[in-house]
Amino acid sequence: MAAAQPIRFESLRPGDELPPLTKGPVTRQHLVEWCAAENDYYHLHYDERVAERMQLPGTPIQGTYKYALLGQLVTRWLGNSGRLVNVEAAYRGLSLEGDTLTCKGRVVRCAREGNEGLVELELWCENSDGTRSTTGRAKVALPL
Amino acid sequence: MTEALRELREQMEARYNVARVEAVELGRVRDYLFALDEPADIGVGDVVPPLFMLTLARTRRPQPSKGTAVKAGDEYEFRAPVRVGDTITVTQRLADIEVKEGKSGPMYLVIAEGEFKNQRGETVCMQRLKTFRWGM
Numbered sequence: 001m002a003a004a005q006p007i008r009f010e011s012l013r014p015g016d017e018l019p020p021l022t023k024g025p026v027t028r029q030h031l032v033e034w035c036a037a038e039n040d041y042y043h044l045h046y047d048e049r050v051a052e053r054m055q056l057p058g059t060p061i062q063g064t065y066k067y068a069l070l071g072q073l074v075t076r077w078l079g080n081s082g083r084l085v086n087v088e089a090a091y092r093g094l095s096l097e098g099d100t101l102t103c104k105g106r107v108v109r110c111a112r113e114g115n116e117g118l119v120e121l122e123l124w125c126e127n128s129d130g131t132r133s134t135t136g137r138a139k140v141a142l143p144l
Numbered sequence: 145m146t147e148a149l150r151e152l153r154e155q156m157e158a159r160y161n162v163a164r165v166e167a168v169e170l171g172r173v174r175d176y177l178f179a180l181d182e183p184a185d186i187g188v189g190d191v192v193p194p195l196f197m198l199t200l201a202r203t204r205r206p207q208p209s210k211g212t213a214v215k216a217g218d219e220y221e222f223r224a225p226v227r228v229g230d231t232i233t234v235t236q237r238l239a240d241i242e243v244k245e246g247k248s249g250p251m252y253l254v255i256a257e258g259e260f261k262n263q264r265g266e267t268v269c270m271q272r273l274k275t276f277r278w279g280m
Contacts, residue, residue, distance in 0.1 A: 023181070030179070037179035039172070039202045042213075054212070063215045064198055065179075071195035072180055084194045088219035088272075 007081035009110065009117030009142040016107040018121070021073040024100030024128075026061050031097060034065045058096035063089070066101060066125045066134040073103040074121065074138050082142035085118070089136035095127050102126045105138075117142040148280055152211075152252055153241055159203045160236040160256045166200040168192060168230045191225045197260060197269045201234035211280035216253060219272040224262070231263040239272075251278040 023030075028046060035041045040062075044050045048059050067089040074084060095101060102125070109120040123136040145153075173192050176199060177184040186192070197220055226232065236258035244251045254277055260269035 033175075033179040037172075037176045038199045040204065064218065067218055068176075068180060068195050068198070071193070072182070075193065084222055086219065086221040087195065088217065090217040091215055 007078060007142060009144060012107050012110050012119055014107050014109060018073060018077045018105040021069060021103040022100060023069060025098050026101060028097060031061065034062050038064055061095040061097065061099065063091035063134065066095065069101060069103045070123045070125060070136050073105055074140065078140055082140050085139040085141050087136060087138040089134050091134055093131060093133040095133045099127045112144065115144055117144050152277065152280055156238045156254055160238045163233055163235045164201040166232045166234060168226060168228055168232060170228050172199065173228055186228060188229045190228050192228060194222045195220065200232055201236065211277050213275055213277045216274040216276050221270040224266055224268040226268050233261045235259050246278055251276055
């Protein structure tokens with residue numbers, strides 16, 4: 001999905017927020033489709049008996065799914081205005097099947113480098129109760 | 145170095161210290177887009193979403209013989225577009241194993257790094273993977 005309007009480097013300021021991205025409630029179907037998408041079938045993410053044996057309160061959502069959502073948050077905002085340079089995530093807490101996830105981000109730094117404007121973003125993913133279960137950072141490059 | 149750490153290092157070297165060749169197949173890219181509720185109107189030659197790279201070179205084998213694993217974090221840097229139909233060679237290596245003290249014994253933070261090159265030898269992506277392992 002392309003951004004509604006082009007993102008211009010000159011118009012960005014630290015503190016600017018990205019349009020949030022909401023997914024959910026995340027169902028077992030989402031978890032299994034993500035197993036297929038990322039080509040990883042770790043049973044913890046679709047068999048609640050495994051989660052029970054690990055004394056978890058439910059079936060966890062894959063960290064990489066939340067990572068991909070953070071990437072989607074950035075690329076939807078960016079559209080065709082520039083390019084994603086890098087993105088990283090730290091998986092800090094559980095999100096469980098049934099949670100509705102909301103991914104958010106904001107601009108933390110803008111700098112000119114050569115003929116590009118580099119924009120650093122702070123990213124995070126919230127569970128239904130507002131807990132930040134995944135945090136991250138990204139850098140995008142925009143033409144000047 | 146403890147016996148457990150030595151054994152883990154051997155397993156992780158077998159897991160990561162190999163090069164894998166992956167075709168960027170249209171069906172797999174569609175699966176990725178479907179899973180994220182994105183439009184799947186993509187064809188051969190089109191640029192794939194940057195984080196599609198995380199689906200390549202997944203190391204399902206060999207599985208560690210014991211213990212538990214939880215991913216701690218991922219980092220990807222994108223250097224050139226990847227298109228449906230490209231062939232990507234992923235060269236990974238075990239970078240480090242850090243020993244942490246957990247509540248019920250040692251935990252190991254396994255750090256691996258990878259470089260992705262396309263069929264023309266161009267580096268398109270770099271990765272850094274962090275996984276906690278314990279109970280071995």
